[in-house]
Structure formats: C-alpha cells, structure tokens
Amino acid sequence: MKNLDVRKLMRPHIRRMVPYSTARDEYKGIQGIFLDANENPFGSPVAKDLHRYPDPSHKALKAVLADRLELPADMLFCGSGSDEVIDVLMKVFCTPGHSGVVILPPTYGMYEVLAEIYELNVIKVPLDNEFQPDVPGIIRQGTGAGMLFLCSPNNPTGNLMDHQRVLEILQHFEGVVVMDEAYMDFAESTSWAQEVLHHPNLIVLKTLSKLWGLAALRVGIAIAHPEVISAMNKVKLPYNLSTPVMEMAVKALKNHDYPLKIKESVKVNRQLLTRELSQLNRVKHIFPSDANFLLVRFDNADEVYRLLGQRHIIVRNRSKEINCQNCLRITVGTVEEVLHLVQALKEIDTTTDP
Numbered sequence: 001m002k003n004l005d006v007r008k009l010m011r012p013h014i015r016r017m018v019p020y021s022t023a024r025d026e027y028k029g030i031q032g033i034f035l036d037a038n039e040n041p042f043g044s045p046v047a048k049d050l051h052r053y054p055d056p057s058h059k060a061l062k063a064v065l066a067d068r069l070e071l072p073a074d075m076l077f078c079g080s081g082s083d084e085v086i087d088v089l090m091k092v093f094c095t096p097g098h099s100g101v102v103i104l105p106p107t108y109g110m111y112e113v114l115a116e117i118y119e120l121n122v123i124k125v126p127l128d129n130e131f132q133p134d135v136p137g138i139i140r141q142g143t144g145a146g147m148l149f150l151c152s153p154n155n156p157t158g159n160l161m162d163h164q165r166v167l168e169i170l171q172h173f174e175g176v177v178v179m180d181e182a183y184m185d186f187a188e189s190t191s192w193a194q195e196v197l198h199h200p201n202l203i204v205l206k207t208l209s210k211l212w213g214l215a216a217l218r219v220g221i222a223i224a225h226p227e228v229i230s231a232m233n234k235v236k237l238p239y240n241l242s243t244p245v246m247e248m249a250v251k252a253l254k255n256h257d258y259p260l261k262i263k264e265s266v267k268v269n270r271q272l273l274t275r276e277l278s279q280l281n282r283v284k285h286i287f288p289s290d291a292n293f294l295l296v297r298f299d300n301a302d303e304v305y306r307l308l309g310q311r312h313i314i315v316r317n318r319s320k321e322i323n324c325q326n327c328l329r330i331t332v333g334t335v336e337e338v339l340h341l342v343q344a345l346k347e348i349d350t351t352t353d354p
Contacts, residue, residue, distance in 0.1 A: 004200045004201055005200075006176070006200040006201060006225050006227055006228055007227050007231075009093055009146065009175055009176055009201065010092055010093055010231055011091075011092065011093065011094070011095055014091070014092050014231055014234065014235065015231070017234060019233065019234035019235075020238060022036070022037065022053075022056055022238055023036035023037065024036070024037070024053065024055065024056055024057075025056055025057060034052060037052075037053050039051055039052055039053065049243075050243060050244070052243070053239050054239050054241060054242050054243040054246060055243070055246065056238045056239055056240075057233075058078045058241060058246060059073075060246065060250055061078055061219075061241070061246045061249055061250055061253075062076045062078065064249075064250050064253045064254060065078075065221060065253065068253060069193055069223065070194075071193065071194070071196075071197075071223060072226075074226045074229060074230075075196065075223055075224060075225070075226055075229060076221060076222070076223060076229065077221065077222040077224065077229050077232045077233065077236075078219065078220070078221055078240075078241055079219075079220045079221075079222070079236065079240060079241075080218045080219075080220065080240050080241060081207065081209065081218040081219065081220045082180065082182060082205050082206075082207050082209075082220035082221075083110055083114070083220070084218075084220060084236075084240065085205055085220040085221070085222045085232075086110065086111065086114055086178070086205070087114055088222075088232050088235050088236050089147065089176075089178060089203065089222070089232065090114055090115065090118055090120070090147070091118075091235045092228070092231045092232055092234075092235055093146045093147050093175065093176055094115075094118060094120050094146045094147055095146075096118045096119050096120065097119040097120075098120075098121075099120050099121065099145070099146040099147070100120065100121040100122075100123050100142070100144060100145035100146060100147075101115040101120045101121070101122055101123065101145060101146065101147045101148070101149070102123045102124075102125060102138060102141070102142040102145050102147070102148040102149070102173075102175075103115075103122060103123070103124055103125075103148075103149050104124075104125055104126065104127050104133055104134075104138075104148075104149070104150065104151075105124055105126050105127070105321060105322045106126075106127065106131075106154075106156055106157060106318065106321035106322050106323060106324050107127075107149065107151050107154060107155065108149075108151050108155045108180065108182075111149045121145075123141055123142055123145055125137045125138050125141050125142065126322045126323070127154070127157075127322075127323070129323065130159075131154060131157040131159050131287075131323070132159075132161065132162050132165060133150065133161060133162070133165045133166070133169060135165050135168045135169060135172075138169060138173065139169075139172050139173065142173060142174070142175075143174065144174065145173075145174070145175050146175040146176070147175050147176050147177075147178060148169065148173055148175060148176070148177050148178065149178050149180065150166065150169070150177060150178065150179050150180065151179075151180040151182070152166075152179060152180070152181060152184065152192075153183040153184065153186070153187055153289070153290040153291040155182070155183065155291070155293075155329075156293070156295050156316065156318045156321070156324065156327070156329040157287055157289075157295050157324075158183075158287060158288065158289030158290060158291040158293060158294065158295055159287070159288060159289070159290060160187055160189055160290050166179070166192070170195075170199045170201065170202055173201070175201070176201045176202075176203055176228075177199075177201055177202050177203070178203045178204075178205060179192045179202060179203070179204045179205065180205045181193075181204055181205060181206050182205065182206070182207045182209070182210055183210060183290070183291035183292060183293075184206070185206075185210060185211035185212075185259065185263065186210070186211060186263060186266055186267075186290060186291050186292045187290035187291070188290070189290065191204065191206075192204050193206075193223045196223050196224060196225065200225045200227075200228075202224075203222055203223070203224040203228060204222070204223040204224070205220065205221065205222055205223075206220070206221040206223070207219065207220050207221065208220075208221075208249055208252065208253075210292060211259050211262055211263060211266075211292075212252055212253075212258075212259060213252075213258075213262065214248070214249065214252055217245045217248060217249060218245070219241070219245065219249050266292045266332050269332045269333065269334070269335060269338055270289065270292070270294065270332045272335065272338055273294060273330070273332055273338045273341075273342070274286055274294065276338070276339075276342040277294070277296060277342070277345070280342075280345055280346065280349050281299075281349050282298045282299050282300070282304060282345070282348065282349050283296060283297070283298060283345075284297045284298060284299055284326070285297040292331060292332045293329055293330060293331045293332060294329070294330050294332070295318065295324065295327050295328075295329050296327060296328050296329075296330055297325075297326050297327050298326050298327075298328060299326065300326065301317060301319045301325075301326040301327055301328050302317065302319060302326075304328065304345070304348055305317045305328060307344075307348045307351060308341075308344060308345075308348070311344045311347075313340070313341055313344055315328045315329060315330045315331070316328065316329040316330075
C-alpha cells in the first residue's frame with residue numbers, strides 16, 4: 001500500500017478537528033519572558049527550574065531520536081510509555097463501539113485491554129504453532145478492521161515475526177499495522193523503522209524502558225508517516241512528558257556505548273540461563289528468544305510459580321494464554337539473579353506440592 005492516503009484511515013472528525021494549542025507551541029524561540037501559562041514565576045524551594053511547563057513538542061528529545069534513528073523529526077511522536085502511544089493511536093484510528101482491532105495471541109495484553117476500554121471489536125487471530133502470523137486468517141477475519149498489532153520480538157514468546165509475512169500483511173491489511181518493537185534492541189535483526197518511509201500504513205513503536213534501562217521514566221516512541229504524527233499530536237495531552245523525564249532521556253540517548261554493553265550482557269546471561277534451565281527435570285521446553293526474556297514450559301507451571309513466589313522470586317505466569325500451557329516468562333537478570341533463580345529451581349525440582 002505504498003500509495004495509500006493514510007488520512008483516509010483516520011476517524012473523520014480527527015482529521016477535521018483543530019487541536020488545543022499553547023503559546024509554547026506557537027512560539028518558536030527558546031529564551032524569553034514567559035507570561036502565557038499562569039505559572040509561578042518565583043519557582044519552587046524543593047526543585048530548581050521546574051516552575052515552567054515542559055516543552056509540549058518535545059523538540060530536544062525528538063532531535064536526538066531523529067539523529068539516532070536517521071529519520072526526520074516530523075515522523076516521531078513521544079508519549080508516556082508505549083501504552084500512551086497505543087492509546088493515542090486508538091483515538092486517531094478507531095471509533096468507539098464500532099471499529100475492529102486485530103490482535104495475534106499470545107501477545108502483549110494491553111492491546112486488548114485498551115481496545116476494550118474504547119469498546120472496540122477485538123478480533124483474535126492466533127499465531128500459528130511456530131508463533132508466526134496466520135496471514136490468510138488475518139486478511140480473512142480482519143476485513144474492515146482499523147488496526148492490527150504485531151509485536152516483534154513477540155511478548156511473551158520472544159521470537160521475531162517472519163519478514164515476508166509482515167510484508168504480506170502490510171500489502172493486504174486494510175487498516176494501519178502497528179509494529180511494537182519494545183524488544184527489538186535485543187535482537188540481531190533490522191528494525192522496521194525505515195520501512196515506514198515506504199509503507200504509510202505502518203507505525204513502529206519503540207521504548208526506552210527495556211534496553212535503555214529507563215522504565216521508570218515512561219518514554220514511548222512512535223515512528224509513522226508525518227500525517228499520522230500530526231493527528232497524534234492533535235489527540236495527545238498538551239504536556240504529556242515532564243521536563244526531568246525529557247532531560248534524562250536526552251542524556252541517556254547520547255550515550256552510544258551503554259546500550260551495546262547491555263545488549264551483550266543480556267545475550268551472555270540469556271545463554272547462561274538457557275543452559276542452566278535445560279538441566280532441570282521440571283523444565284520441558286525452552287523457546288528460542290531474541291528478547292531479554294525466555295518463555296519456559298514446566299511440568300506444572302502453576303506450582304513452580306507459587307514456589308518461586310514463596311522464595312521472593314517474581315516471574316510471569318503465561319499458562320492461560322494460547323499455546324502457552326504450563327509456561328512461565330522469565331526475564332534475563334544479572335548473573336547473580338540468574339544463579340539465584342537457578343538455585344531456587346533446583347530446590348523446587350525435587351519439591352512436591354504439600
């Protein structure tokens with residue numbers, strides 16, 4: 001759909017609406033005497049330089065992101081975590097009580113939760129036995145749907161989505177395709193970000209919560225056609241990222257060495273965890289992973305989950321999801337955390353339910 005007019009996929013009233021605009025949006029300078037927003041001009045005794053509202057356009061943050069991603073700033077949107085980005089996208093493209101959203105379980109649970117909040121029709125097309133998209137099923141069942149979510153590497157399975165299948169979806173799906181790359185930084189694969197230049201219906205999500213180690217800051221990023229970004233900016237709250245958050249994010253993004261070191265450390269620790277888990281009797285299968293976690297099938301995941309909790313080790317029980325029976329999702333921790341987990345599982349290996 002290279003010649004697609006993506007504006008036609010938006011809700012008509014969103015295309016027409018005039019967004020809320022602050023004087024900070026209209027003023028193109030940086031320095032000045034700001035008497036526009038009824039702020040306290042004297043500041044706060046507990047924090048310096050926080051008496052002014054943050055930049056609603058995220059100019060400094062987008063400039064650094066644009067440089068790293070090698071994309072123009074008008075193709076970037078910043079939100080309070082990927083969850084806010086997804087929420088804004090649904091407001092732009094999905095009519096409450098009417099539109100359909102396609103999800104491919106097992107996958108990230110917030111896609112469905114947010115869709116239900118907006119009373120959208122959730123169309124579930126399960127991944128196949130290899131945890132890959134069922135393209136014919138998606139095209140058949142997703143007819144008329146406004147949005148489809150892909151996660152690559154997928155959560156909770158950890159695998160990358162097949163490139164050719166994604167291209168087929170982009171070519172034939174009638175709505176927008178949201179590619180969630182929260183874990184792509186850990187994979188030995190190319191991001192779909194540059195493909196946005198060739199596919200107007202593709203929106204790529206990224207985050208600073210995972211590889212960058214800034215989960216508490218809540219910074220999510222969307223890469224999309226400029227028309228999509230313009231519509232998202234209409235819908236978002238005016239000051240959705242605070243000044244300290246943006247300043248810390250900019251500082252982190254300028255450190256080019258840190259993410260490379262973390263990626264290598266996660267890879268090494270993932271191999272260690274895989275090797276140790278493979279020796280345990282209760283472990284029945286370890287799914288290959290391109291992310292910073294493993295999906296592991298146990299003989300009795302509920303019991304293992306409970307016994308780990310008693311030892312103050314928290315993992316995610318994914319046993320109720322499609323094709324994830326008796327599976328726990330385990331984040332790759334530090335070497336010390338990995339070894340502590342393995343020792344606990346060795347103890348549990350010989351434990352029976354009292």
